[in-house]
Amino acid sequence: MTLTPKTAPKPKVAVYKFSSCDGCQLSLLNLEDELLDLASAVDIAYFLEATRTVKPGPYDIGIVEGSVTTPHEAERIKEVRAECKFLISLGTCATAGGIQALRNFSKASDLADRVYAHPEYLHYLDNATAISEHVPVDLEIWGCPVNKQLVLEALSALLQNRKPNLPQYPVCMECKRNGTVCVVVAQGTPCLGPVVQAGCGALCPANGRGCYGCFGPNTFGNYSSLVPTLVGLERFPGETALLLRNFSGYAPAFRKAAEAALKASSEKESRS
Amino acid sequence: MKTIEVPALARVEGEGGLYIGIQDGKAVEIRLDIYEPPRFFEGFLVDRYLQEVPDITARICGICPVAYQMSSILALESALGIQVDGQGYALRRLLYCGEYIESHALHIYLLQAPDLLGAPSALDLAAVAPDVVKNALRMKKVGNDLLKAIGGRSVHPVNACVGGWYRWPDAAPLQALLPELEWALEAARETARWSLTLPYPELEIDYEFVAIHHPQEYGLMHGEVWSSRGSKLPVQEYETRYIEEHVKHSNALHSHTKEGGHYIVGPLARLNLNHEQLMPEARKALKAARIKLPITNPYKSLIARAIELVHFYEEAIALIKAYRPAGPAHATLELKPGEGCGMSEAPRGLLYHRYKIDGNGRVQFAKITPPTAQNLPRIEEDLAALAPQLVKMEQEQATLTAEHLVRSYDPCISCATHFLKLKIENKD
Numbered sequence: 277m278t279l280t281p282k283t284a285p286k287p288k289v290a291v292y293k294f295s296s297c298d299g300c301q302l303s304l305l306n307l308e309d310e311l312l313d314l315a316s317a318v319d320i321a322y323f324l325e326a327t328r329t330v331k332p333g334p335y336d337i338g339i340v341e342g343s344v345t346t347p348h349e350a351e352r353i354k355e356v357r358a359e360c361k362f363l364i365s366l367g368t369c370a371t372a373g374g375i376q377a378l379r380n381f382s383k384a385s386d387l388a389d390r391v392y393a394h395p396e397y398l399h400y401l402d403n404a405t406a407i408s409e410h411v412p413v414d415l416e417i418w419g420c421p422v423n424k425q426l427v428l429e430a431l432s433a434l435l436q437n438r439k440p441n442l443p444q445y446p447v448c449m450e451c452k453r454n455g456t457v458c459v460v461v462a463q464g465t466p467c468l469g470p471v472v473q474a475g476c477g478a479l480c481p482a483n484g485r486g487c488y489g490c491f492g493p494n495t496f497g498n499y500s501s502l503v504p505t506l507v508g509l510e511r512f513p514g515e516t517a518l519l520l521r522n523f524s525g526y527a528p529a530f531r532k533a534a535e536a537a538l539k540a541s542s543e544k545e546s547r548s
Numbered sequence: 549m550k551t552i553e554v555p556a557l558a559r560v561e562g563e564g565g566l567y568i569g570i571q572d573g574k575a576v577e578i579r580l581d582i583y584e585p586p587r588f589f590e591g592f593l594v595d596r597y598l599q600e601v602p603d604i605t606a607r608i609c610g611i612c613p614v615a616y617q618m619s620s621i622l623a624l625e626s627a628l629g630i631q632v633d634g635q636g637y638a639l640r641r642l643l644y645c646g647e648y649i650e651s652h653a654l655h656i657y658l659l660q661a662p663d664l665l666g667a668p669s670a671l672d673l674a675a676v677a678p679d680v681v682k683n684a685l686r687m688k689k690v691g692n693d694l695l696k697a698i699g700g701r702s703v704h705p706v707n708a709c710v711g712g713w714y715r716w717p718d719a720a721p722l723q724a725l726l727p728e729l730e731w732a733l734e735a736a737r738e739t740a741r742w743s744l745t746l747p748y749p750e751l752e753i754d755y756e757f758v759a760i761h762h763p764q765e766y767g768l769m770h771g772e773v774w775s776s777r778g779s780k781l782p783v784q785e786y787e788t789r790y791i792e793e794h795v796k797h798s799n800a801l802h803s804h805t806k807e808g809g810h811y812i813v814g815p816l817a818r819l820n821l822n823h824e825q826l827m828p829e830a831r832k833a834l835k836a837a838r839i840k841l842p843i844t845n846p847y848k849s850l851i852a853r854a855i856e857l858v859h860f861y862e863e864a865i866a867l868i869k870a871y872r873p874a875g876p877a878h879a880t881l882e883l884k885p886g887e888g889c890g891m892s893e894a895p896r897g898l899l900y901h902r903y904k905i906d907g908n909g910r911v912q913f914a915k916i917t918p919p920t921a922q923n924l925p926r927i928e929e930d931l932a933a934l935a936p937q938l939v940k941m942e943q944e945q946a947t948l949t950a951e952h953l954v955r956s957y958d959p960c961i962s963c964a965t966h967f968l969k970l971k972i973e974n975k976d
Contacts, residue, residue: 295585299610299703305658306650306702308689312681315671326658327669328951346585375607376585378592387591392801393794398586421610421703479700483707484715484877488603490704512908518597523607 287336290322294342300367303424333359343369345404357411365407368420376404377526420490420523443474450478471497493529507540575935593914614647615894622890623901636712645864649691651895652853657684663952664746690728697721712878733861740833743854748847757817766825769892803922810925813897815852830859883909896958
């Protein structure tokens, strides 16, 4: 895709919010050192968290935060897709359903009954889903929250007509690079590092705790090895499934692994 | 019939809608519609392990994740009968300083100031006053750097846990922030002076202010729930006076006192109730401002945020200088069935959590009362009080003035449960 021939006007960028916590959009505003340069390199045409100014589409780059959780959002995402040439899903809500998708493991109406006095006032879909389940997406940036430097890299790459250089290796690589001793091997702490995409800098192991999967499944995951290992380390039955059913829990690889973990965990219980 | 419509209210966290119907100069109908989809946190928290709760509740809000982590941690610690004090507690306050700094600097300069300076955004402001915006971003950045030094990252930091901390953060990266914090403290003093010169719309409200009060420190986590009407309650009795209700036009719950009155939480409430507990430089800044307390103009919450910003840079500097980690970073948890509540002051106001847990540390019940749910009915009432002024204004100005009022509350709509559609209908 050619976005920036030298004579062309600045590419128009739109930032949209679906069901989310705002943390991934905030990562754009948290680019304190680069924000003003970024704002001068592109035309921020729609970004409600930052500005009242709304310039009409179509837009060159659309950035979507959040997952699809209501009938209205399921319609709106189609409109967003239609007005954006290049569409980016920003953050794990947009790429896998995120925290909202924890409802997908229960009956949503049961949850509504539990939380609201008048669930009949609410409009929602039974499942919270990723943007790519509704419309074609051109680039996914994972993270709960995203790493702002990776967002900057993706936008810079688009402006330079090159492929973004996003990490394609497991969190374990980051631990090795940081010199962090493996928390599974040394402490017996359950950690999803081997099956999770790098990008955060392996923050949790650096703080003495296991990875809980913010950046989603990588393509190398050897679940038939990891699941039994983690189930063997469980401090209580079902711990591994809970670890997998977190912010990236509705990503297909983690969904499948969580079911295997639940089965392995109950087999372990019945043996003991 | 006159109608004013803007497609969406900008520079707030989350999405909602606003409808104002005016007849004979009076607001006959005001609704702040929350379209932010319901997210069911209190539902899917059930059955999670207690140590997962702070990580999950952090995801309620990307701007104030620390508040959600702290209120849930305090509630769960109370259920287990433990209390973290000493360095562990001081570090919690330091983490919170980071959140106040990034959230307040963001709100003052990027979200509210454009209203007062007649710009659609801080990015537009940067074109005419680049130094103001560059300084603002620098002030905000040191807050994010502080969060990162303690919790690994600024949004959804990973180090806080039930019982204390996963790991004591290294002292060197914290100390390395001191020169930047000293610069920011001076910049905050200047912000406080500048905040007094801004053209705030006129509106005075007889508020009931509600905030956490502690005699020895600026109320954040420990202490009682104080009301300017005289009520003083321990956290365990919060729900006896402050009641949440589900109203039809909103996916957020609305709060009121048991007497039925609406109250305000956030910077105005804190400053008005707790100004004697401010750090020395913040008290000096307040004294130099010569403003009469209580401040009762909602737009002037920017001034309260500016004074608080001085306080939190100052407190951060003091806490870093005193940082001496020793012993285990967290307590060993002895699981038992129990119930506990906890509260803390998010930058936008009081945040209350209550949980029931079983003997395996699994959550059986969760209740979360966010600050914006408490402020929503108050915002509606303020808009009614503003209506006679709105009627006399040109449409564009009326729209801006009403939007500005909502923004001055720094509402976190994702917290309270998207599109803030503003429609002012003149029924005359």
